[in-house]
Amino acid sequence: MVISLKGESQLKEGESMSIITKLEGLMEEAEFETINPVVSGKPILDNALQAEMRSNMIRMVIMVIIIMIVVLILVFNVRWRLMSLVSVFFSVIATLGLMSILNVPITMVSMAVFPILIGLGINYSIQFHNRYEEELSVKTAISNVGQAVAIAVVATMLGFISLYMSPVPMIQDFGSMLTIGVFLALLVAIFFLPSTLQILDANQARSEEEYKTKMGKWDVNRLIVPLTKAMVRLRWPIIIITLLLAVGGFAVDGKVGVETNIENFMPQDLPALEDIRYIRDVVGSTDQVSIHLEDEDSILSDENIEWIREITSDLEGKYPEEINSVQSVSTILDMVYEAGLAEEGDGYSEALDRLPDSQRKMLINGDY
Numbered sequence: 001m002v003i004s005l006k007g008e009s010q011l012k013e014g015e016s017m018s019i020i021t022k023l024e025g026l027m028e029e030a031e032f033e034t035i036n037p038v039v040s041g042k043p044i045l046d047n048a049l050q051a052e053m054r055s056n057m058i059r060m061v062i063m064v065i066i067i068m069i070v071v072l073i074l075v076f077n078v079r080w081r082l083m084s085l086v087s088v089f090f091s092v093i094a095t096l097g098l099m100s101i102l103n104v105p106i107t108m109v110s111m112a113v114f115p116i117l118i119g120l121g122i123n124y125s126i127q128f129h130n131r132y133e134e135e136l137s138v139k140t141a142i143s144n145v146g147q148a149v150a151i152a153v154v155a156t157m158l159g160f161i162s163l164y165m166s167p168v169p170m171i172q173d174f175g176s177m178l179t180i181g182v183f184l185a186l187l188v189a190i191f192f193l194p195s196t197l198q199i200l201d202a203n204q205a206r207s208e209e210e211y212k213t214k215m216g217k218w219d220v221n222r223l224i225v226p227l228t229k230a231m232v233r234l235r236w237p238i239i240i241i242t243l244l245l246a247v248g249g250f251a252v253d254g255k256v257g258v259e260t261n262i263e264n265f266m267p268q269d270l271p272a273l274e275d276i277r278y279i280r281d282v283v284g285s286t287d288q289v290s291i292h293l294e295d296e297d298s299i300l301s302d303e304n305i306e307w308i309r310e311i312t313s314d315l316e317g318k319y320p321e322e323i324n325s326v327q328s329v330s331t332i333l334d335m336v337y338e339a340g341l342a343e344e345g346d347g348y349s350e351a352l353d354r355l356p357d358s359q360r361k362m363l364i365n366g367d368y
Helices: 013-031 041-075 083-101 110-135 138-165 169-203 208-214 219-232 235-251 271-283 302-318 329-338 346-351
Strands: none
Touching: 013 041, 041 083, 041 110, 041 208, 041 271, 083 110, 083 169, 110 138, 110 169, 138 169, 219 235, 302 329
C-alpha cells in the first residue's frame, strides 16, 4: 500500500525538511510490529543529497589540502613552503564569502570548484614564492614573473567566462565561481604572499649562501633535467603521437555518451536513493510524461475525447513494454460508464460531476 502526500511545488528547504522530519517521527511512534514503512520521494532525496554534498565537499577540500601539504614538503624546495597553501586557503574563503553575497548556490557541479581552485591558486602562489626565494626581493620577483602569471590568469578567466554561454544555470554558476576564485587567488598571490614573505625574512635575516645550505638536498630538477633532454631527443615521435591522439579523439568525439539521469550523479549507496528505487520496483515506474490540453470552448467535446482515446490506444499498442499504464480523462470516463455511476443521457461533463473532487482534479480543472 502506498500513501501519497502532495505539497506545493515551491516549498523552501526548511519547510519540506520540517514535514519530512515530522513524517519520519510519526512512523517511529507507530511502532509497527509486522509493517515496514519506507518514507521516500523526491523531497527526501533532495534533502539527503544536500546533506551528502556538504559532507563530500568538506572531505574533498581536506583531501586536497593533505595532498598539497605532502607535495609541497617533498618537492617545493624553499623556506616557509606551506605559505603558498595558506594564501590559497585565504582565496578559497574569500570565494565562499562572495558566493554567499552574490547568492550563488552550491550544486553538484559547483562542488568541483574548490579542488580546482586550490590546484590553480597554488600554482600562482608557487610561481611568486619560488621567484622570491631566487631573488630575495619582492620588487624583483613581481617584476620578473608578475606579467606572465597575470596573462595566464586572464586567459584562464576568459576560458571560464565562456561557460556563461551555457543555458544551464549550474554551468553558469560554475563559471562564475571559478572566474571569481581565480581572480582572488591572483590578488592574494601578488599582495598577501610576497608581503608575508618579506616580513618573515625581516625577522629571520639570512644570506643567500646560508639559505642554500639550509635547504633540503632533494631537488626536483634532478628528474626534470634528464626528462627534458629525452623529450628534445625524441621531439618528432612525441609530436607525431600527439597529433595522432588528437585526430583520434576528434574522430570518436561523436560517440561520447550523454548522461541525463540525475540519479546516476548521486552516490549509489545513498539510503534515500535506495528507498526510492525500492518503491519504484514495488509500485512500478515513477517516470511519466504529461500532456496539457487547453480549449477555449469545452475540453470535453466528443471530438476531443475521441482524439484522446485514439492517441493513448496508439501509444499503448506501439510501446507495450515501455508504457505501463495511461491515465486520462477518457479512461476515467470509461470507468464511470462501466461502473454504472453515470445515468442514462449524461454527457461527459455530467459524468465527471459524479466523481469526488479529489479524483476529478487529478486530470481536469476549471470549467469544462
